[in-house]
Amino acid sequence: xxxRRFHAEIGTAIGTGAIGAAAVIGATELGYGWxxxxxxSGYFPFYVGLILIAxxxxxxxxxxxxxxxxxLDDAGIEEPFLDGERLARLGGFLAAMxxxxxxxxxxxxxxxxxxYIAWNAxxxxxxxxxxxxxxxxxxxxxxxxxxxxxxxxPLPKGPIEPLLGIY
Numbered sequence: 786x787x788x789r790r791f792h793a794e795i796g797t798a799i800g801t802g803a804i805g806a807a808a809v810i811g812a813t814e815l816g817y818g819w820x821x822x823x824x825x826s827g828y829f830p831f832y833v834g835l836i837l838i839a840x841x842x843x844x845x846x847x848x849x850x851x852x853x854x855x856x857l858d859d860a861g862i863e864e865p866f867l868d869g870e871r872l873a874r875l876g877g878f879l880a881a882m883x884x885x886x887x888x889x890x891x892x893x894x895x896x897x898x899x900x901y902i903a904w905n906a907x908x909x910x911x912x913x914x915x916x917x918x919x920x921x922x923x924x925x926x927x928x929x930x931x932x933x934x935x936x937x938x939p940l941p942k943g944p945i946e947p948l949l950g951i952y
Contacts, residue, residue, distance in 0.1 A: 787869060788865065790866040794847075795845065797844070801840070802837070802841030805836075805837030807834070808833060808837065809831055811827065811830065812827030812830040812831035813827065813831065815827030815830075817830075881905065884904075885900070885901040889941060890941075892944070893940075893942040893945065893946055896943055898925050902921040904917075904921075906921065928940065
């Protein structure tokens, strides 16, 4: 599967336009005018949302205008935005990140971070499994010391930390 530049630009313009529309809708619920004391709560988000919508529409029109004359390589073929290999790498990255989020929500940040860092060190960094696990554990220990001990800021914990006496 190949993602063409035109499709990526259209998707990005629609996505950013939707974010702008959400900002405008949310701001209208808060009020976006002026009162005697100054601007209402939604004043700034409303106008930022309008700017985002306008920029998205500009990019959408520009994508269609450019699509009439696509960028061609030496062979006269339209250059892809993402080819199959890069798309698979991106999918692998997103899958690992999703697994990290799920592990963090269910098992806590320390277990999630250990697993994520160890997995990437092993699979992407080429470290042996034992070394990768040590890197992940070292990262989790650094998180604990920096946030819990130094800054006294608790991080999300799961069911494993109480068993280890961390919390």
